[in-house]
Amino acid sequence: MTKQYEFTHRRKNLLNGEWVLVSPHRNNRPWSGATETQSQLDLPSYDEKCPLCAGNTRANGESNPDYAYTHVFKNDFGALTETLPEDASVDNDDLFQADLATGEARVICFSPDHSKTLAEMAVNEINHVVDTWQQQYQELSQRYRCVHLFENKGEMMGCSQPHPHGQVWAHNHYSTEIAREEQNQLAYFDKHKRALLDDYATREISEKSRVVFENEAWLVVVPYWAKWPFETLLLTKQNHADFNSLDERSKYLLSEAIHVLTSSYDNVFNCSFPYSMGWHNAPSDIETKEHWRLHAHFYPPLLRSATVKKHMVGYEMLAESQRDLTAETAAKILRDARGTHYKQNTQHLA
Template sequence: MQRTAGHLADGREIVWFDVDGSPEREAAADRRDLARTIASSQMRHDPLTGEWIAMASHRQTRTFMPPADECPLCPSRDGRQSEIPSTEYQAVAFENRFPSFATHVEGIESADDGIFSVRPAVGRCEVVCFSSDHDGSFAGLTPAQARLVVDVWADRTAALSHTPGVEQVFPFENRGAEIGVTLQHPHGQIYGYPFVPPRARTELDRARAHREATGRNLFGDIVEQELADGSRVVVDSEHWVAFVPYAARWPMEVHFFPKVQVPDLPSLGEAERDDFVRVYLDVLGRFDRLYSTPMPYIAGWQQSPVNTDRDLAWLHLELFSVRRGEGRLKYLAGSESAMGAFVGDVLPEQQAQRLREV
């Protein structure tokens, strides 16, 4: 993989990524007249749950569903300047113009009165564009294009892991208007959190308790159990297994685990990355064939925290959709939203069977 680093007009970092053997690229100049982005994000600690809640009011002005000819993630062409100051690209990552967490936060001081606590939301948020094709999707990428994106995720995970204040690196994709995306161009994001988020913390705490009780790794035991049972397995390959989790929350949900424990994306070998691409594109294709329109989804990587639990964590991807039927969505209503108690719409074994059949 070839990487070319540059800066946008307001000082934000941008990196172009090209497959090996591509013509050498030079960082293109961003000629827009952009004021420096001022982030005023803060984190407030919820004394009832112990969770940190980010407040990023400056994001209210972010771009929302522009027409295709005004897409900020398309290449800069025909006199129109976008966020990518080049006429073409294969994959690109850049600092978000409207970040929830930023390396430089102004106007927020840390304070703690014993009940209420506030801190600057110091971290990093990046956008990753999977392709220059505005009408494309991850599912429509070639294996070579998808493999490049995997390498980008690994590269940015390594870079953000060395960013001061970052405790957890989270690459993810939101796809579809039903999910709430504000830009239709095929892209994802990477958050560098200044804390370990609740989902990751809960999984690691459960894994720690399991190890103390049994001496074994919980993630590894789950993989072994799913492979032995088989009823929820969607794809079983040389290096990866994709299965509907035993206690799936969502109408469609698939978890992807490497069969050998690694803590994060940079730790994946070449063969493991190639095999993941085959499995992931397979499952995304199955998602899109279930209904008459492409499946909206969220896909998020669970990796080891930066500074803790590397011996405990087991890299995996969690993919899920809120679509529960043709033209029907699952809404997080009273039980889910108010109490965090999920009620599943479809048995996990039925989910897996449907995905295997398509």
């Protein structure tokens, strides 16, 4: 069993090689710093001014269809373009290194209901989102080595549009995080002849202290090396390296896991819990994927309440990540928050 250290120590992230400083005694210190304004998300199911609502016209003049579940369109302000000028070139020497980058950026509307987040959607509604993730990955991975499916939820995470949606960025270069995870998972497999995340899931299930939720196909944990207060890792318990191999049962059970996790987040502080989340698939061009397992990272910023967030500044920016809440304590808080979404609780409604 892993000891639950209640004194200052460091933990290593085996996926990206980074260390995090854990200082559990600091969480008891008085707080007089900045607080955030809590988002008031009493939204209508349809907003005529929203560029993501069904039937509305977007900034580029195109109109959304009257979609029933999900809708995907090319990002009107995408960070990646499919082509570059013919004369495009970059510096590339020992001091100034650059590389050309092309790709595609898309937006995925999760629901036509402007007022719903994943946390408030039914499992079957989330299943349409999972289907769309798979469809997008299957299409784009034929042309690009790296396909990122992600969501920024809430104003605190820089989301400018409350309508439930995520994004897809696809490109041929390896993003920094994917490159690190490829290197570390491959090194672990070469040494142990087993997948790192297979061994990791087995240990987490055995120890239980960091497990938030599991079903027959998926596991949600606060990872041992978590740097954000309520960070979680959602990973397959089966032999899936990417979205290509997920069958209908696996996708439904994934939808269940997402439903439990996101509603638990909201229940912790009775608010629409902000986060950035994203899927890490194996790069599509590697010869063998036996060292990879499909997984998603959830990075929420909240620390003590709906209005107090963790600031990654000072030591975190200049040295290494630091957290005040142990992963084991955070996991217990999330486990205790499982159940009916707080908005559906009769006491809350009263």
